[in-house]
Amino acid sequence: MNELAVVPLIVLLLLALLVVVAIFRAVRRVPQSYAIIVERLGKFQAEYGAGLHFLIPFVDSVRNTVDLREQVVSFPPQPVITSDNLVVSIDSVIYYQVTDPKRATYEIASFLQAIEQLTITTLRNVIGAMDLEQTLTSRDQINGQLRGVLDQATGRWGIRVSNVELKSIDPPASIQGAMEQQMRAERDRRAAILTAEGVKQSQILTAEGDKQSAILRAEGQAQSAILRAQGESRAILQVFDAIHRGNADPKLLAYQYLQTLPKIANGSSSKMWIVPTEFTAALDGIAGALGGDRPSGPSPDQPGGQDGDQGAGVDLSDTEVDLGIASDLAATSLPTPEEALAQARGEAQTALQEASEDRVPGAGAPGSSASRAPGAGEG
Structure with a gap:
């Protein structure tokens, strides 16, 4: 009895297992982007895409799963x-x-x-x-x-x-080496060309800079020389005009010369003294002012010979100037101050005209001031 009861139980278990296997084979789940090829009894049946599909157990089979990606x-x-x-x-x-x-x-x-x-x-x-x-x-x-x-x-x-x-x-490796050598040679050639171009441009720019610098330097020196000459000429004109308009007394000029002589003698590089041409006549006036010998009569071309200048003189009692040289120079025959002044004024006018013609040809502005100097002397 017990053996007969066990046999049906085993059969039921086998049937249940068969049903589970059949259900497992009948239900197929296909993922997204996949497809399955289903054959029925070895023949193509259908192509199923993504989703849940039911097959006939033991009749339908999956031949292939294809990835559609x-x-x-x-x-x-x-x-x-x-x-x-x-x-x-x-x-x-x-x-x-x-x-x-x-x-x-x-x-x-x-x-x-x-x-x-x-x-x-x-x-x-x-x-x-x-x-x-x-x-x-x-x-x-x-x-x-x-x-x-x-x-x-x-x-x-x-x-x-x-x-x-x-x-x-x-x-091949040999071809790669040859290609590298070719590329290296090409790069060296380009580098040499670029270097030569750079040196060329640098030399050109340097030469142009030197040229411009030399031109500007020469122009600056020319302008400086012109301005310096103009300044000196104007200073000479103004000094001579001022002296002529002030009608300076030869005694005053001689006194200024005597004050300047010690400064010239004190210079470390002074080797000789420069004595003006009108210095002798001025020393005669100083000697007369100090009580020395004066000329017997007034000079017709000196204003000091008039009656209004009989009592004029320069007081040099407080000075320390050595007057021994004055007596030595008084005997020297030199031009009068008026002659030296006229000669210097003429030389200054000539120099001013030459400077003006070199700067602006045909200009007459500096010459007009120079021509005014003789008129002032006539006054």
Whole structure:
């Protein structure tokens, strides 16, 4: 009895287990961006997208689960020969996406391996028509040709190739060394050219600066000399005009000369004395003022010979000037002060006219002041 009761219990347990397995196989949950290929008794039944789907247990089966997202595959470097018989190593990256899961499952056994082989053969055909220089500088052109060929071939498999990129193009080591030497030589040549241009510009600017500096310096010296000559000429004119208008007494002039002689003698570099031409006549007046010998009669061209100047004189009693030299110089025959003054005024007028003609040819302003000097003397 106990054995007969255990057998039905085991059968019920097996049925319950079978029901659970059937339910598990009948219910399929498909994630987003995925698709499943369902076969019924070995034949294509349906293509199910994302969601919950119910299958017939032990009748329907899932053949393949396809990822519908865009995939990225990097292929290992492949040796490729260029048109100039150089072997370069190129590795590429493919971006593809499955657009038709049914054809990607039934049209080709392994679409990923097919894409890799098709990429290698197409890359060799494209690179074989280019030399090394074109290969290194034509990445965009190579990518476009590869994508066109791959997209056309994989379209019937339900796959779309969106992009093809070449990660690296590695020429042989010897070629890389030669390219580096060429680039280094080119950079050295450019550096030498730039250095020479810089030195040239620097020398040109330096020469122009020296030229401008010399011109400005010469102009400054010329203007300075002109202004200095004008100042000296005007000072001479003003001094002679002032002396003539003041009608200075020869005795006063001689007294000023006597006061200046000790200062000239005290100079460390004084080697000789300069005695004016009218100094002798002035000393005669001083000697007469001090009680010495005077001329017997007044000079017709000296105003001191008039009656109004009989009592005029210069008091030198408080001075320490040695008058011994006055008596020595009194015997010397020299021009009178009026003659020396007229001669100096003429020389100053001539110098002023020459300076004015050198500065502004034809100008008569300084000459007018010089011509006014004789009129003042006549007064």
